[in-house]
Amino acid sequence: MLLSVSWNLRQFQTARPVDFSWTKLLLVASVVLPTILALYDTEWSLPSFTPRDYLHDAKIISLLVAPFAGPQRISAALSRIIQAALLVRLPLSLQASYAGYGYVIWLGVGLARMVVGQVFTVSVGWAFPPLFRHWALYEPSGGFGPMIAVLSILQANGILPTEDPNLVDPWKFGNHSSDTNRPLLVALLIATLFCWLELAPWTYGVALLLAMCLQILRRVRHGLRSRQHKSVVAELPDVVTSKPTSDGHLVVTPSGGRGLSLQKSIILGLVSFALMELPFNLAGQFRRYNSPMPPSPFPSKPLLEILVLTYPRSDVAKHTAIMETTLNSYLPFLSSETRLSVYTQSQSHPALENTKRYFSSSMPNITFHVNRNKYPDAIDGHYLHLSEAFxxxxxxxxxxxxxxxxxxxxxxxPLCGGEVGYNAVREAMGLLEASRPTSTPGQILPPHRRAAWIGPGGSGIVIHHTWLSILQLLLRTHADTHSKLPSGETPRAPDQIVQDCILGRDPFCRYPNERVCPDLSGRLGECGLVITARQVMDHIGGMLTTNPNKSGNSDKWRCGWRHAYHGHHGVEVIPVDW
Known part of the structure; x- marks a missing residue:
């Protein structure tokens, strides 16, 4: 047995000698050095690429440097080790092709990810929300993995130029020339392994599809050439090689067709694509949504109060049903640390009275308040209603x-999405409370993050109590009969005033730039607004207006729609896919 092992080792060494050159050393160092630096200190790592960098921030630098970015997790570091090992075994005849085409391939993957990210977020987010995918825009890409995956597939299909006309599988050990399936299967296995280790299905899915597209384009190109020369061939050559002449120039020549047929290659690629994505789709189906609601920092006061604003609508029966549906959706949150209050300034509100009778017997801890005060110095309307509610x-x-x-x-x-929606609220509250700085004994400091937004328009906005007085003042200024607003300036809508505050656009509600807060993964970043990728609130009364002078509203901003600020700079996004 020892003799057999020794013979196999000798065969391994003689079958694929390791050819070192400056090109290979540069390729290997480009993988190894960023990995070592990232493992030593993540602050030394170059940024990874996400499509939102360019689509929403117009920044191109991450796309240019991402191949040299360090891994973000241990499993990704293992992927980098495998990449370095493969590059060490790269034969001399392929080193020039990998060095010359690798970066171009990466740019192609990055640009394709931009298109895919735009389609699966902005394009379908409101037009067809079931196809919305948060990670199409936010999944980080980096390293040489996508390049190696695409180049291996191209080489297995006989597309990548090489100085060795017999070389199809650069990674094989020994002679397996009789098995024409093996080179492509090995290349697809490499791509799938990188995908699973780096948890990057969008990156490697796009890379695999790009490789198949390049193969199809090459076949079309050869078909057009054959028609141009009026030559009829039964099968096009599959491998193009380039041989050096005596003066050092490369001459491209066909090699006689060692690769698979186009149809078989595409079928294997699509099967590999399905297997590559399968674990990530199954993980979403079996995910447990058990994020806890954080405790209140003050034992004597609740953590959260859900404030429901209501105003009469023309159809009392429908309005009563709408209010009951909305309040029922928030009942699972109610506890000693979370309460619900319904507020109105309307003196006649039949639907509110009906809802109050329904819940008074079953949920006595819900508060219904009718503000009967008079405000002669203010204009009755949404500004005053919201200001007095705060x-x-x-x-x-x-x-x-x-x-x-x-x-x-x-x-x-109402809150929607079932347990996914409830979990999104709990995660948002957890991020808000996690931004609270460490305080001295006996002193609890306010959190750095001051707001979250899980719904559309003016609904689903979570605000820290320290901003309520600011918002009350801004809204009341707009409601005053003798407003001090500059003359000729178009006043902002009440919803817009609140949104500008929580987004940090209003000078009274700025987020300090020097503060850092943990994100969902625990990494430190900016302390901006927290949002959900999808809206976890439905709009069930959109066609039943509160304005008697209007025939109806539009039936928009429904459950699961893309959040209006998904992808924007400075916001922390909670992934919500279903």
């Missing part, structure tokens, strides 16, 4: 200490 919810009430956070919703925006 004042009421932030004031001390009997047996009701003001909550740390307020979630603002309208009465026709």
């Amino acid at each position: 004042r009421w919810v932030s004031d001390q009430r009997p047996d009701h200490e003001p909550a740390e956070w307020i979630m603002l919703i309208e009465d026709d925006f």
Whole structure:
């Protein structure tokens, strides 16, 4: 047995000698050095590429340097080790092709990911939300893995130029020339392995499809050439090689067809693509949504108060059903640390009275409040309604200490998505509370993050109580009969005022740039707004207007639609795919 092992080792050594050159050393170093630096200190790593860098920030630098970015997890570091090992075994006849075409291949993968990211987020996010995919835009790509995967597939299909006319599989050990399937299967296995180790299905899925497209384009090109020369051939040559002449120039010659047929290659590629993506699709189906709701930092006050604004609608029966559906969707959150209040300034609201009778017997901890105060110095409307709602919810009430956070919703925006929606709210609250700086004993400091947004328009906005007084002042200024707003300036809508504040656009609600906050993975970053990738609120009353002068609203902004600020700079996105 020892003799057999020794004979196999000698065969391994003689079958594929390791050819070292400056080109190979440069390729290997480009994989090894970024990996070592990233493992030593992630701050030394170049940035990975995501399509949102260019599509939303117009930044191209990450695309240019991503092949030299370090791995972001241990399994990705293992992928880099395998990449380096493959490059060490790269035969001399392929080193020039890998060095010359590798970066071009990477740029092709990056540009293709931009197109795919745009299609599966912005294009379908509102037109056909079931196809929306958060990670198509946010999945990081980096390293030499995509390049090696594509180049291996091209070589196995006889497309990559080489100085060795008999070389189809650069990674084989020994002589397997009788098995024409093996080179492509090995290349597809390499791509799948990289994909699984790096958790990058969008990157390697796009790389695999790009390789198949290049093969099809090459076959079409040869078909056009054959027609141009009026030559009828039964089968086109599969491998093009380039041989050096005596003066050092390369001459391209066909090699007699060692690769697979186009149809068979495409079938194997599509099967590999399905297997590559399968674990990630199955993981989403079996994911457990069990993120806990964070505790209140103050034992004497609740963490969250859900503030429901309501105004009468023309159809009382439908409005009553809408309100009951909305309130029922938030009942699973209600506890000693989360409460719900319904607020209105309308003196006559039959649907509210019906809803109050329904919930008073089953959920006595829900508060219904009708503000009967008069405001002669203000114009009655949405500005005043929202301003006074913020004042009421932030004031001390009997047996009701003001909550740390307020979630603002309208009465026709129920939470949706089932457990996925509930988990998204819990994750948003967890990120907000995780941004609270470490305080000295006896002192609890306010969090760096001040807001989250899980719904459309003015609904689903979670605001820290320290911003309520600012918003109340801004809204009341717009509602005053003798407003101090500059003359001739178009006033912002109430929803826009709140949105500008939570986005940090309003000078009164700026996020300090020097502060850092943990994201979902624990890495430190900016302390901006927290959003969900999809809206986890439905809009069930869109066609039932509160304005008697309007015939109806538009039935838009439904459950699962792409969040309006998905992909924008400075926001922390909670992935929500179903």
